[in-house]
Amino acid sequence: MAPVRETCAQTLGMVVKNMNEQAALIVVDCLMQLFTHSQWQVRYSGLLGLKYVVAVRSDLVDMLVPRIAAAVLPCLNDKDDDVRAVSADTLLPVAAALSKNMPALLPQVFPILWGVLAQLDDLSSSTSSVMNLLAAVYSSDQASFMSSTQLLTLTEFIPRLFPFFRHTIASVRTASFSTLFQLTKLPSMEVWSKPILSLMLSHIFQALLLEENQAIHAKCMQVWVALVTGLPGTLIKDATTPHFRNWFAAVCSRPGQGAANQDSVNKHTLSAANFAKGVPQLIFGATALGLLASVYAAQGKKATVVALLQEALSSRHSLSLQAAALVLTEWAVALDGPTPTTDGQAPLKVTVPVKALKMLCEILGSTAISEACPYAEVEGIVVGPLADDANVLVSSFFTVGVPCAVPAPLTIPSATVLASTTYSVCIAKVSDPTTRSQLGSRSRRLLVTLDVARSTQELLHTRTLSLCAEAVVRWGLPTLVSPVITGLMNSLRKEEDSSLQKRAAAALSLLIHKCCSRTPSPTPKILSNVSLLLMADASKPAADEHQFKAAEGRRGADMVISCLAHEFGDSLFDQLPMLWHLVADPLQMIDPLQYAALEEEQPKKGEAKKEKDQEATEAEQLLILQQQLAHLQLALTVLTVLASSVCPQLYIKILQLMPRVIMCSEIPNSTIVDLAAGCVSVICDTQPTTGMQVVLDSLLPMTGDTSSTHAKRGAVAVLHTVITKLDMKVVPYIVFLLGPILSCISDQDQVVRETVAHSFAIIVRLMPLESSADAPAGLSEAQLSQRQHDRSFLEQLMDGRKLDNYTLSIKLCGELRRYQQEGVNWLAFLNKYHLHGILCDDMGLGKTLQTLCIIAGNAHTVAHREDAKGLPSLVVCPPTLVGHWHHEIAKFLSKEYLIPLSYVGSPLERENLDQVTEDADR
Numbered sequence: 030m031a032p033v034r035e036t037c038a039q040t041l042g043m044v045v046k047n048m049n050e051q052a053a054l055i056v057v058d059c060l061m062q063l064f065t066h067s068q069w070q071v072r073y074s075g076l077l078g079l080k081y082v083v084a085v086r087s088d089l090v091d092m093l094v095p096r097i098a099a100a101v102l103p104c105l106n107d108k109d110d111d112v113r114a115v116s117a118d119t120l121l122p123v124a125a126a127l128s129k130n131m132p133a134l135l136p137q138v139f140p141i142l143w144g145v146l147a148q149l150d151d152l153s154s155s156t157s158s159v160m161n162l163l164a165a166v167y168s169s170d171q172a173s174f175m176s177s178t179q180l181l182t183l184t185e186f187i188p189r190l191f192p193f194f195r196h197t198i199a200s201v202r203t204a205s206f207s208t209l210f211q212l213t214k215l216p217s218m219e220v221w222s223k224p225i226l227s228l229m230l231s232h233i234f235q236a237l238l239l240e241e242n243q244a245i246h247a248k249c250m251q252v253w254v255a256l257v258t259g260l261p262g263t264l265i266k267d268a269t270t271p272h273f274r275n276w277f278a279a280v281c282s283r284p285g286q287g288a289a290n291q292d293s294v295n296k297h298t299l300s301a302a303n304f305a306k307g308v309p310q311l312i313f314g315a316t317a318l319g320l321l322a323s324v325y326a327a328q329g330k331k332a333t334v335v336a337l338l339q340e341a342l343s344s345r346h347s348l349s350l351q352a353a354a355l356v357l358t359e360w361a362v363a364l365d366g367p368t369p370t371t372d373g374q375a376p377l378k379v380t381v382p383v384k385a386l387k388m389l390c391e392i393l394g395s396t397a398i399s400e401a402c403p404y405a406e407v408e409g410i411v412v413g414p415l416a417d418d419a420n421v422l423v424s425s426f427f428t429v430g431v432p433c434a435v436p437a438p439l440t441i442p443s444a445t446v447l448a449s450t451t452y453s454v455c456i457a458k459v460s461d462p463t464t465r466s467q468l469g470s471r472s473r474r475l476l477v478t479l480d481v482a483r484s485t486q487e488l489l490h491t492r493t494l495s496l497c498a499e500a501v502v503r504w505g506l507p508t509l510v511s512p513v514i515t516g517l518m519n520s521l522r523k524e525e526d527s528s529l530q531k532r533a534a535a536a537l538s539l540l541i542h543k544c545c546s547r548t549p550s551p552t553p554k555i556l557s558n559v560s561l562l563l564m565a566d567a568s569k570p571a572a573d574e575h576q577f578k579a580a581e582g583r584r585g586a587d588m589v590i591s592c593l594a595h596e597f598g599d600s601l602f603d604q605l606p607m608l609w610h611l612v613a614d615p616l617q618m619i620d621p622l623q624y625a626a627l628e629e630e631q632p633k634k635g636e637a638k639k640e641k642d643q644e645a646t647e648a649e650q651l652l653i654l655q656q657q658l659a660h661l662q663l664a665l666t667v668l669t670v671l672a673s674s675v676c677p678q679l680y681i682k683i684l685q686l687m688p689r690v691i692m693c694s695e696i697p698n699s700t701i702v703d704l705a706a707g708c709v710s711v712i713c714d715t716q717p718t719t720g721m722q723v724v725l726d727s728l729l730p731m732t733g734d735t736s737s738t739h740a741k742r743g744a745v746a747v748l749h750t751v752i753t754k755l756d757m758k759v760v761p762y763i764v765f766l767l768g769p770i771l772s773c774i775s776d777q778d779q780v781v782r783e784t785v786a787h788s789f790a791i792i793v794r795l796m797p798l799e800s801s802a803d804a805p806a807g808l809s810e811a812q813l814s815q816r817q818h819d820r821s822f823l824e825q826l827m828d829g830r831k832l833d834n835y836t837l838s839i840k841l842c843g844e845l846r847r848y849q850q851e852g853v854n855w856l857a858f859l860n861k862y863h864l865h866g867i868l869c870d871d872m873g874l875g876k877t878l879q880t881l882c883i884i885a886g887n888a889h890t891v892a893h894r895e896d897a898k899g900l901p902s903l904v905v906c907p908p909t910l911v912g913h914w915h916h917e918i919a920k921f922l923s924k925e926y927l928i929p930l931s932y933v934g935s936p937l938e939r940e941n942l943d944q945v946t947e948d949a950d951r
């Protein structure tokens with residue numbers, strides 16, 4: 030069975046790992062004897078064992094390669110597909126060594142691998158393995174010395190990769206693009222690529238449009254960029270010019286349909302959801318075409334592209350407008366990337382496509398597109414489903430004798446009037462309940478279609494204006510920037526697709542950067558609007574459409590803050606001082622005590638009512654506090670985003686605010702505490718060394734605060750969020766966190782107990798890793814000493830064998846056995862660290878005696894302290910065991926250490942015992 034063979038091979042690998050050199054080579058020779066066996070299972074088993082041996086003995090690779098290469102290479106042509114796959118996997122780890130130690134073998138390896146690839150199909154399991162080996166061999170240094178003849182053979186071989194670009198298995202697609210990318214690194218790429226360049230780029234472009242896996246798409250785009258920027262511009266232009274228009278039409282189309290500017294569209298299947306599916310296709314295709322446009326411009330052939338884009342910008346099809354705007358944007362972005370090759374000449378000065386940009390500005394400022402005159406895609410809904418539903422409703426009224434007419438022309442606004450005002454008038458003339466019900470159903474159907482038309486129009490309009498605005502920002506700002514800002518801000522508020530929203534955020538950040546020198550600058554207004562979006566409480570689930578939109582706006586505002594940090598770098602707060610004041614000012618003014626009024630309860634019945642003036646004053650103060658909380662909420666939200674986005678040079682400014690953020694956890698407001706916890710956790714995750722130092726110094730002492738329940742709740746909530754966020758990164762700090770957590774686990778407040786219980790559950794599974802963790806950097810001498818002390822505690826907690834031996838400070842009338850002493854050691858450990866525990870053992874083995882040792886020893890120690898007063902000890906047990914405990918105390922301990930009192934009996938008997946309890950346990 031395959032799993033058995035695999036397990037045996039893995040076991041053999043672990044054994045060989047610990048063998049000496051001679052023994053390992055003997056094992057290799059034994060495995061190689063299986064390669065020539067007639068049964069494929071035996072050949073497969075030998076190769077499988079060799080695969081793991083080669084993987085674990087990298088120190089012997091120079092000796093293994095000459096020994097195994099000649100024997101393994103023929104197995105690549107084995108008739109069994111599994112044998113071919115494991116053969117390729119065996120050679121993969123030593124591909125570089127194969128090229129280095131046996132360069133003469135490479136001319137034989139390449140034909141073998143390409144020949145195997147030609148024999149594979151969609152069902153072959155070895156496809157991915159063979160292509161991975163092929164990529165590894167071509168990435169070796171020796172492959173760069175291929176002769177011109179060998180390079181020309183690639184013209185024949187490379188087309189064999191094309192069918193695998195759309196293979197059903199993701200690993201095969203990844204391997205095909207990885208192989209092709211390695212081939213683009215070979216010298217004289219023009220030699221082998223020129224005859225097949227047009228076909229190759231067509232297949233890659235098709236994969237760019239159809240690939241859904243992000244990682245594979247990145248590989249595909251990597252190959253596209255390598256070809257377009259690495260080959261002469263003339264060659265790229267000649268190979269792609271015949272296809273450019275068709276490629277652009279494909280980008281403009283929705284999945285499964287033709288070009289967007291074709292009139293033969295399915296008018297009955299259009300909706301906002303259909304257009305969401307085509308966003309990746311739109312972005313990926315436009316990125317590829319934008320890079321091509323930069324090549325055309327560098328070759329002096331800009332007019333070809335500009336003419337096509339102007340044609341698209343004149344269309345009423347939203348997808349055509351979006352595609353044209355995106356190509357212009359990516360064209361501008363490509364100018365900042367790798368410079369396309371220009372056949373040895375200096376790159377031509379790129380001129381701005383003025384007319385196309387002017388058309389973009391006209392679109393941004395135009396009111397021609399509206400619900401009354403929508404995009405062509407929405408026209409398909411209006412003249413199709415909407416018209417059908419309107420005609421059905423009108424015909425139904427005619428059937429019952431109520432005159433009614435479909436408005437001409439039928440538009441979204443006129444259909445709205447029909448479904449509301451006209452319907453109300455006509456339905457009032459119908460008295461039959463059944464007929465009214467049928468007419469109401471048809472009216473609701475019309476309203477649903479209207480909602481689809483409106484939402485589609487809004488979605489398309491938001492995206493079109495946003496992408497047009499992005500293109501304008503990339504090429505240069507016009508005099509009037511308000512339409513550009515409006516287009517981008519609407520995308521932040523309404524866009525459902527996060528990739529388009531992120532593009533709008535990046536464009537808005539670039540716009541702010543370009544407007545820094547403008548007077549007056551729109552930056553303050555933009556940041557103010559972004560702040561309003563940030564105030565949406567995204568922590569709550571979106572229960573309705575309004576909250577869903579608010580969450581989208583919050584996400585867009587977060588992206589803007591993050592993009593601003595990347596755009597401005599270390600000059601962020603210098604060029605945008607408003608952003609720093611937005612964060613720092615509310616935090617610097619915080620005083621948790623002033624928010625105590627927020628947790629005050631309403632006056633209870635019978636309490637004196639406050640004077641009206643006093644109530645008005647308190648109401649005014651409460652309003653001020655709520656406003657301050659709103660500013661504080663905004664500050665924490667922005668700081669959380671900045672903490673994960675700013676450049677390293679600004680970390681120091683973020684860390685300076687961290688103690689103030691921790692102080693926010695004392696405020697009796699759950700939203701503020703949650704935001705503070707999230708902010709602290711992000712800072713610690715980004716800068717664990719310095720961030721956790723602040724946690725140790727400022728946060729941990731707050732977990733022992735007994736003056737305020739809210740403060741303690743906030744502190745443990747922040748600590749729990751930090752532990753959850755850091756996960757493995759928190760391992761070096763476990764010794765510092767465990768003590769405060771365990772001390773709170775028996776807290777009087779239920780919220781505190783539950784929170785630290787969850788924290789302890791996370792830490793418990795990480796405790797075994799702590800012993801191998803190095804001490805974190807930046808600890809003081811006192812903290813290092815505390816760490817050593819706490820590590821001793823942790824070791825004893827995790828391993829009872831390492832407990833300190835407890836020496837009784839009292840005289841015991843008897844001798845403890847070994848296992849009883851271990852129990853006493855455990856109880857002494859719990860008592861020392863104020864922990865709780867359960868002592869378990871079989872009946873009659875001395876659990877009572879062990880417990881009495883600790884009770885008496887602790888009472889004796891406390892009684893001899895000058896700074897402490899002894900207190901009675903209480904044993905709670907079933908009435909049937911009270912006498913047993915009393916007897917055990919009298920048997921093993923003298924009254925010098927414990928004076929027992931059996932507090933049992935009826936209520937009257939227990940009342941009489943109250944008078945003698947003062948002498949007990951002395």
